[in-house]
Amino acid sequence: xxxxxxxxxxxxxxxxxxxxxxxxxxxxxxxxxxxxxxxxxxxxxxxxxxxxxxxxxxxxxxxxxxxxxxxxxxxxxxxxxx
Numbered sequence: 001x002x003x004x005x006x007x008x009x010x011x012x013x014x015x016x017x018x019x020x021x022x023x024x025x026x027x028x029x030x031x032x033x034x035x036x037x038x039x040x041x042x043x044x045x046x047x048x049x050x051x052x053x054x055x056x057x058x059x060x061x062x063x064x065x066x067x068x069x070x071x072x073x074x075x076x077x078x079x080x081x082x
Contacts, residue, residue: 001029002028003027003028003044004024004027005025005027005046006023006066007024007065007066007067008020008022008023009021009074011074011077021070021071021074022070022073023065023066023069023071023073027044027045027046028044028045029043029045030043030045030052031043032052033054034052034053034056035054036056036058036061041053042054046064053065
C-alpha cells in the first residue's frame with residue numbers, strides 16, 4: 001500500500017508569527033522488517049529503496065527522513081545561507 005510519510009515542525013516567533021516546515025517522503029507500507037528506529041520505522045519503505053527505515057543505519061535514514069527534511073527547512077529559515 002502506497003503511503004507518504006510526513007513530518008512537520010513548528011516555530012513561533014511570536015503569538016502572531018507562527019511558521020510550519022514540512023518534510024515528506026513517498027513510500028509504502030511493507031511487512032515489518034528491521035530492528036532500528038522506533039514507531040512505524042519497521043513498516044515504512046521509502047520509494048527507491050529495498051530497506052525499511054528500521055533496516056537502515058541512523059546515518060542512512062537521516063539522509064532521507066521526513067523529519068530531517070523538515071528540520072533542514074527550519075534550519076534554513078532560522079540561519080539562511082546568503
